[in-house]
Amino acid sequence: MRGRAKARNHRTFLCLALFGSLAMRLLAVEPDLSPADGPRPPLTLSFVGDIMHHMVNAQMPDYDRLYDAVRELLAVDDLSFANIEFPVDPSQPPAGYPIFNGSVEYVEAAIRGGFDVFSLANNHTYDLGPAGVAATREVFRDLAERVTIFTNGIREDRGARITPSEILHRGWRIGFVAITSFSNVPGSGPYINLVDYLDRPTRTRFLDLVRSWSDEYDLLVVSVHAGVEYVLSPAGHKVEFFRDLSDAGADIVWGHHPHVLQPWEHRNDGVIIYSAGNFVSGQRRHQIPDLPFGRWAPAGDTAIFQVRVEDRHGGVVSVLEHIPAFTTYLDPDHGFVLRTFDEVISAELSLPWRAFYLARYAFMRRFAATDAFRELGLAR
DSSP: OHHHHHHHHHHHHHHHTTTOHHHHHHHOOOOOOOOOSSSOOOEEEEEEEEEOOOHHHHTOSOGGGGGTTTHHHHHTSSEEEEEEOSOBOTTSOOBOTTSOBBOHHHHHHHHHHTOOEEEOOSTTTTTTHHHHHHHHHHHHHHHHHHSOOEEESBOSSTTOOOOOEEEEETTEEEEEEEEESOOSSTTOTTTBOBOOTTSHHHHHHHHHHHHHHHTTOSEEEEEEEOSOTTOSSOOHHHHHHHHHHHHHTOSEEEEEOSSSEEEEEEETTEEEEEEEOEEEOSGGGGOOTTOSSSSSGGGGEEEOEEEEEEEETTEEEEEEEEOOEEEEEEETTTEEEEEOHHHHHTSOOOHHHHHHHHHHHHHHHHHHHSOHHHHTTOOO
């Protein structure tokens, strides 16, 4: 059973970390490269939003506690996708907003937590300039030598073409490409997968690439870092671009950047996730319990978008079938961690905080119950 194999992969990484990089290289689990002899088996793919590196997260005594609530769930899917919203340059000290720099240990905790596929294309990738991009690329290359992970979003060399990463898994040939629509620091275009889709020629060229890639892979996943922060509904131009990607052949369009969840929809036998929100962040540090809505409240809630992919009548169909919800909770021993709403509501809370989490839970139940794009009256 592949889920068990994946769980063993991450347990192996946890154990090998104790014995150093040499042992990790000797015992690393290899990717599943075997093609299927018959019909391809169905896959379960999990998608989350941004793994941030706010200093309240970076200063935690044990990064593994960030993923306690989700580790078992991610261990039994096929592939788990997350956006790494910071560069990783071991030569520089860790840093939080506005110029991020994460540590290798912080990323390793995400891998042990269950993630195997990472988008590296976002507005903070170039925070430390070309040297930071190069360091990040080398860090993830080194990690990929120890455990089976995949990345996309940083160009192989300055000015290199944007190309998908290939994932061979249980007889499936999966293409994964990650882009960002903007960068905070000028000059990033030659180094990261920057696609300003508001520029019509740039948009057309990228959509042509997607059409060509869709013919090369059994499944094509396009990650897009775009949108307006802290807004619960995607702008019209973003909806149009995401739907154009689906029409061009992307089976799953996975969006992030707004730091809050936005609606999703099924289209062309595929799935569009407009924003998967934050996954790991410290933004709930700004929250007061009297305001269960507004800017910061939704930034502390998150979900895992679980997509089932299968062959049907010679075509590939992707269905979003499960959206387990989680919320950020200030644990007295570990700091800001993810918990299920049941866990938080059953904890010892003051009356204002209990009311806050009950209000957030009601919103998340509505979000996860159905096709939220239609439920919230945004269908076009």
